[in-house]
Amino acid sequence: MKIDLAGKTALVTGSTEGIGFAIARGLQDAGARVVINGRTPERVAAALARLGGEARGQAIDLATAEGARALVAAEPSFDIVVNNLGIFQPSDFFDTDDAVWERHWQVNVMSGVRLARAYLPGMAARGWGRMLFLGSESAFNIPVEMIHYGVSKTADVALARGLAKRMAGTGVTVNSLLPGPTLSEGVAQMLAAETATGQTLEEAGAAFVKAHRPSSLLGRPATVEEVANFAVYLASPLSSATTGAALRVDGGTIDFIS
Incomplete structure (x- = not known):
């Protein structure tokens, strides 16, 4: 399979x-012309230097809505959009104020909503497209x-399922991917704190999984490359017969x- x-x-x-x-690298290695995204020119430049190629x-x-408009103005069309942008912040429910909820909603959900509105119609007009949302086992x-x-x-996950229904029959698929604990930065x-005591990152990750995700059958975090492969x-x-699915790499x- 190639x-x-x-x-x-x-x-x-x-x-x-x-x-x-890791997803950007995997897509580029498969021959796609990739656009990466970050908030600062310095981080984007550093990532491009690591990625190489075109x-x-x-x-x-x-x-923000302004950011989405700026991106679409600069890059009006894509065949593949991976809505990977996301944040997480451990915080007890009773200590988590509206600002934290709103920030997670804007970054984790509305960023994808806006890009779906912008890019899915063009994919449908061309008769082919892939949109992927990074969900989570969470x-x-x-x-x-x-x-x-x-x-x-x-x-x-709900957004991806709904959009898959909306795009039915167009040649465009929409799915969500559900990573579990993953050894990202x-x-x-x-x-x-755990690695400061002398544990390797892999050891600390495995200990975290055993303590906080005891249902894990893998018993360790995934690597970013394992998630990217999927x-x-x-x-x-x-993957033309897969749409509207919440697919686990957890x-x-x-x-x-399931």
């Missing part, structure tokens, strides 16, 4: 590091330490059969 994305254009939001960067970058904050296993995050990820920062497949012509953390 994934060939030659001639396709792809946007990956929030892609200067972590899962987003990738382009857009330093735009997509958590969409189903709502984490008690960050309920606000889990709610936003559940919304992403953000997770590494969260585990910094995303690249979903972005390809090979190491078996979600404890139900």
